[in-house]
Amino acid sequence: MDARTDTAPAILAPKPAPRLQERRPGRLRMLLDLAWLLGALLRAAPPPAALWAGIALAQGLLTPAQLWLTKAVVDGLALQLAGRHAGNASLWLGLLAGSVLAERALDGVLPWLQATVREAAGARLREATMRKAAGLDLAAFEHQPYYDRLNRVMSDAEERGPRLAEHALQLLRTVPQLAGYAVALAALAPVLLLIVLAASVPVVGGWMLSGQIYWDVLREQTRERRLGDYYARVLTDRPFAKEVRLYGLAPYLLERWSALYWRTRDEARRRATRLAVRQRAPNLVMTAIVMLGVVWVATAGVARASAGTYAILFQSLLGILTTIFGLGEAIKALGEGSGYASEFRAFTRLPEKDVGERSPSTGTGERVGAAVLVAGGSSGANGTAPMGPPASAPLGAFPRPLREGVRFEDVWFTYPGSDRPALAGVSFAIAAGESVALVGENGAGKTTLVKLLLALYAPDRGRILFDGVDAREIDPCSLRAASSAAFQQFVRYGLTFGENVGLGQPERMGDRRRLEGAVARAGAQGIVRTLPQGYDTLLGPDVGGVDLSGGQWQRVALARGFFRDAELLVLDEPTAALDPHAELAVFERFAALARGRTAVLVSHRLGMARLAGQVLVLSGGRVVEEGAHEELLRSGGEYAAMFRAQARWYE
Ligand SMILES: Nc1ncnc2c1ncn2[C@@H]1O[C@H](COP(=O)(O)OP(=O)(O)OP(=O)(O)O)[C@@H](O)[C@H]1O
Ligand SMILES: [Mg+2]
Secondary structure, eight states: OHHHHTTGGGGOSOOOOOOSOSSOOOHHHHHHHHHHHHHHHHTTSHHHHHHHHHHHHHHHHHHHHHHHHHHHHHHHHHHHHTTSOOTTHHHHHHHHHHHHHHHHHHHHHHHHHHHHHHHHHHHHHHHHHHHHHHHBOTHHHHSHHHHHHHHHHHHHHHHHHHHHHHHHHHHHHHHHHHHHHHHHHHHHOHHHHHHHHHHHHHHHHHHHHHHHHHHHHHHHTHHHHHHHHHHHHHHHSHHHHHHHHHTTOHHHHHHHHHHHHHHHHHHHHHHHHHHHHHHHHHHHHHHHHHHHHHHHHHHHOOTTOOHHHHHHHHHHHHHHHHHHHHTHHHHHHHHHHHHHHHHHHHHHTSOBOSSOSSOTTTOOGGGSTTHHHHTTOOOOTTSOSOSOOOTTSOOBOOOSSOSSEEEEEEEEEEOTTOSSEEEEEEEEEEETTOEEEEEOSTTSSHHHHHHHHTTSSOOSEEEEEETTEEGGGBOHHHHHHTEEEEOTTOOOOSSBHHHHHHTTSGGGTTOHHHHHHHHHHTTOHHHHHHSTTGGGOBBOGGGTOBOOOHHHHHHHHHHHHHHSOOSEEEEESTTTTOOHHHHHHHHHHHHHHHTTSEEEEEOSOHHHHTTSSEEEEEETTEEEEEEOHHHHHHHTSHHHHHHHHHHHTTO
16 A cells, blocks of 8 residues: 555645636626626517617607707797797697606506516526536535535526616616717707716716625625525524424524624625725715806806706706716626626536537537527636546447446546545456445545546546546446446435436336336335325425335435446445345345446445455555455455454344
8 A cells, every 4th residue: 555655646736626717807807798698688588678678768768859848848938938929839848748658658568578588587597507507517516615606606597687687778778868968968068068978987987896896795705605594504494403403403503694694794784885985986076066067057158048958958967967876776786797797607618518518319408598698618718627538529429238347547536626635546447247346434435436437527647448448538428328326325306206216217217117127126116015106106305295214215216226227337335224124135136236237336234245246445545455255355454354343243
């Protein structure tokens, strides 16, 4: 073992943690990303979105129209007051009233359109997110800080996206309004317009910036906020309920949650207040400038001005002021949203390893409208993917049937963000159709080895060969389609019993004979008999189904593993929760289960290891012993010691 240690230092540098974005995007970049996201959102429901935008514009255009009508009405009334003919004043007045009515009438359609766009955009974002998440590298879920970030991006998508679209359209509506005021001002007092424009740039820019800065605050707090959510979940969710009651954990957890909640909230509030204070100065300056303008115009006068001209002038000045100030919240929200859009865009660009982008069998995300949002594919700029083949390399299919077998050649692997390799130079071979037992203390690297075997992670160094072909050159989907596994931490699906088993190969779920065969092999027939609707009984308390015991669930997971027609069978602690009878039955059937397959069995029950042709003893990420059960016992090493220790209990 020591002889190998000198090869270790090369890999001992901490492995970089996966990141969503290499560095923080620039403020301008964020705005471009915002435009990208908005475009994608509005395309979720093009006709309603176009109609909505059209109405917003039309409503905006009413403003300059109303300005002009006001001028005409006031001029007419002024003439009338002077005892002359008022012209078309009553006609203009009628049109003015009509335009106000039209504005209100259009208001009536907006909520319906907004709801339609909001729902479509929300659903689209959510679907794109789920599709993307399913294809992400496993590190996205196993590396905590990275997962925190991703999870936030994913869970925020549905709510944030549509809200952004609303703010953007609110902004759109004001464009013609502002343009109307600006044109009026330009005609009457161009200098005043320039002053107002110059004064409003820092105001609007300031809002945008404070939105973006506030996003930074939220982003910095990701960990704390997720932690707070976690404490809340422990207090309220089913899996924790027993222990929370038994140990009386509620006060302790509440205290933790509350401390975290107030700390993050206070910090966010403090930063928001500071930003608002900073924003006050330009706001006040702008208001003061506009007011001075009013005074100046009123005293200096405008050449050849009528009463109507003054009315327009004042209305335009005040209109610009109220319109711009009315946008404060929307602009801040868009600034905040631009940060979100940047993260979301980076998320859609994360390399997808697991969904059959390259595999004709699984179909790609293109089929559904999510394509726009997920476009960008594997830019690989995020450094999250383990080493892989160049994106252009054509990937081969998994060799079926396996003729030679599997070989690990000096395989090293370190978890992202860790500085200690979980596998440090593992080499061994399994002949096709043979089975190997992996044994070793907790944390030895057994499950890690299994994850690499199933291409859930790629080795940092060394190779894994299937019939001599490097796993990197094999389409991971094809590799997984040829493999089956019962994981140490198996999943309890809130679906029927039949589905829980049939998910092992969804396309063959309807094959009842196959289902029964897998169930029998896992020793789960007894469970079906006790279920009220047999195979069709819904399982899992979360969905209102029947709950099973831990061991019963494990048998269901085993049956799922056996359901698939696989070349490579991996069982990681398959009997940990089984009673002695059930365990014995699985042991006895193991040879039959593994027949015709290449099998890897991880077990702490060394009695089970003897069923495998070959035993590998792992320790600290290395293979320390290797051989047949009897051979290893005779050699009197680590395996023999473990076996004797376990056997003592049964003597
Ligand atoms: N997702 C992860 N991120 C970082 N480190 C991990 C992760 N999973 C496992 N490790 C570390 O890798 C090492 C090997 O873990 P592994 O799960 O392979 O052990 P194991 O042999 O399966 O143990 P057990 O018998 O308890 O199942 C351990 O030191 C563990 O702490
Ligand atoms: Mg394990």
